[in-house]
Amino acid sequence: MPSEDEDLAAVVEAALFAAGRPLLVGEIAEVTDLPARTVRIVAEGLVRDYSERGGGIEVREFEDRFVMQVRSSIADRVSKVGPKELEAPLLRTLAIIAYNQPIAQSELARLRGNKSYGHVKELEELGLIQAEKEGRTKIITTTKSFAEYFGLDFDDPDFVKRVMKERKRLGVTPMYRSLAERMGLDFIVVNPYNPYKNDIQLMKRLDLLVIAPGYQERAREHFSGELIEASIRTFSQLKESIDLIAEKAGRVDPEKAQDLQEEIDSLLAEYRERAAGARPIKPLSPMIEEIALDLGIPTDENGISAAPDYRELDADIQVPTHQPYEIDIIERIRERYDALLKGLKND
Numbered sequence: 001m002p003s004e005d006e007d008l009a010a011v012v013e014a015a016l017f018a019a020g021r022p023l024l025v026g027e028i029a030e031v032t033d034l035p036a037r038t039v040r041i042v043a044e045g046l047v048r049d050y051s052e053r054g055g056g057i058e059v060r061e062f063e064d065r066f067v068m069q070v071r072s073s074i075a076d077r078v079s080k081v082g083p084k085e086l087e088a089p090l091l092r093t094l095a096i097i098a099y100n101q102p103i104a105q106s107e108l109a110r111l112r113g114n115k116s117y118g119h120v121k122e123l124e125e126l127g128l129i130q131a132e133k134e135g136r137t138k139i140i141t142t143t144k145s146f147a148e149y150f151g152l153d154f155d156d157p158d159f160v161k162r163v164m165k166e167r168k169r170l171g172v173t174p175m176y177r178s179l180a181e182r183m184g185l186d187f188i189v190v191n192p193y194n195p196y197k198n199d200i201q202l203m204k205r206l207d208l209l210v211i212a213p214g215y216q217e218r219a220r221e222h223f224s225g226e227l228i229e230a231s232i233r234t235f236s237q238l239k240e241s242i243d244l245i246a247e248k249a250g251r252v253d254p255e256k257a258q259d260l261q262e263e264i265d266s267l268l269a270e271y272r273e274r275a276a277g278a279r280p281i282k283p284l285s286p287m288i289e290e291i292a293l294d295l296g297i298p299t300d301e302n303g304i305s306a307a308p309d310y311r312e313l314d315a316d317i318q319v320p321t322h323q324p325y326e327i328d329i330i331e332r333i334r335e336r337y338d339a340l341l342k343g344l345k346n347d
Contacts, residue, residue, distance in 0.1 A: 008034065009049075012042045013059075013068070022065035022127035022145045065127050065145060092225050093119040095207055097129055098142050099168070101157050105131065105138040111226070170249045171206040171223075174325035176230065180210070182260045182329065183242065184253020192219040208249055233287050234294040235268040235333055263330065271337050272296050278344050281306045284313050287321065291336060297344075306340060317343030 011032050016023060028043065029036040043066045046059040058071045093112050097103055100111075108116045120140065123129045127145035131138040147155035154160075170187045172180045180187040190199045192209060203209070203223045211219050213229040220227075228248055230241035239261060246252045275295040280303035283289035288306045292299050307315035310322050319339045323332050 008038065008042050009046060012039060013046055016043075016046070016059060016066060016068040019068075021125075022067040024065055024127075028066070060148070067127075067145070067148075089115065089224060090119050090122060092207070094123055094128060094146075095168075096226065097123075097140050098146065098160055101141045101161055102139045103141075104134075105140060106136075108140065112224075168207040168249055169205055170208045170210070171203060172210040173212065175212065176210045176232075176329070177325070178327075179230075179232070179238075179242070179245075179329040182256060183245065184256035185245075185249060192221075192223050195222050210245060232329060232333065233336075234290050235264050235271075236294050237290070238329065238333065239264055267330070267334070268294070271341070274341055278341070279304060281317070281340075281344070283307075284315055285311060288319060288340075291319070291340060295337065295340075297340075304344060306343065 011034070012028060015028050015031055019027075025036050025039050025043070028034070028039045032039065034042075043059070043061065047061055047066070050057060050059045056071055056074060057068060059066060059068050093108070093116055096111055097108065100107070105117070105120060108120070112119070120129065120131055120138075124131060127143060128149060129140055129146065130143050131140045141157050142155070142160050144155040147160065170180070170185055171190045171192075172187050173191060173193075174189055177187075177189050188202055188206065190202050190206070190209070192199065192203060192211065193215060195203070200222055203225075206223070206225055208226050208228060209219065209223050210228045210230050213231050216227055216229065226248070228245055230245060231237040232241055242257065242260065246257060272295055275297050278295075278297045280298040280300035281288070281292055282301060282303040282305045283292055283299055284305055284307035287308055289299060291297075292306075304317060305313075305315040306317040306319060307313040308321040309318040317340060319336050321336070323335060327335075
């Protein structure tokens with residue numbers, strides 16, 4: 001116990017200063033050897049004292065924690081000399097928690113791997129999240145400390161989730177550039193498959209990355225954030241991918257997104273009309289089968305053979321697939337549909 005002549009306020013004040021992070025009342029009680037009730041009374045007194053003092057430092061309380069920090073009103077002016085920001089891997093785990101909360105620790109581990117268990121422990125110690133036991137797992141949500149750390153006005157999990165969704169930094173591979181532009185998204189173009197040094201640096205700043213289906217393993221070699229596998233082989237798949245990207249990334253220009261969906265609907269109706277009554281085809285790849293399904297073209301083992309041009313298969317119709325990246329996303333699909341319909345017409 002502190003000696004009788006020690007100032008209890010000084011002891012608690014010193015603990016908060018030394019910690020440099022929010023402390024639970026119980027933590028302060030443990031390190032100062034004071035009763036928890038006494039700690040709370042003293043800490044609440046410090047909150048009032050620092051508020052009345054009006055200096056550059058404040059003591060604040062949130063969620064049974066107390067913290068000594070730079071006064072919020074001037075924090076931005078001295079941020080350059082502040083403590084180092086959270087490391088990127090830890091920050092990505094925190095972002096996934098904030099975006100998906102309430103999230104089970106088992107689900108977080110599926111998304112971020114076993115390293116997430118260590119991240120959860122560290123983030124709990126920082127007071128940025130709370131993990132409550134539920135059955136054999138834990139349910140994780142952000143805290144008031146999280147809201148304070150990121151300068152949010154409210155700490156309600158739904159509010160935090162919405163804000164984090166809006167703040168997500170999006171990356172796309174070159175093939176999806178025109179799609180992101182058409183949706184009115186803020187984005188960065190990177191190559192996660194064979195990246196240059198600059199690509200690797202850019203990917204460290206991203207929360208989301210749009211890639212082609214089947215390339216997740218290669219992308220994971222250089223990117224640890226959330227991947228969005230967007231299928232764009234057909235118009236119907238493109239519509240689904242637009243909805244998926246909009247849901248994950250947020251900040252979509254609603255007018256542009258609506259115009260894009262209407263353009264796709266109109267084109268799909270036009271192509272289906274052109275394909276009406278077409279003879280059956282024999283798809284030699286899943287992609288050709290998907291296109292036939294989208295256009296309503298029947299398939300049959302004895303039909304006209306169709307294959308993607310890169311496969312070098314002996315087929316009656318060759319459908320372009322590996323087009324240049326700069327081709328607009330709509331034109332990319334139209335070229336495939338036009339090639340298939342032209343082949344059916346000429347056969």
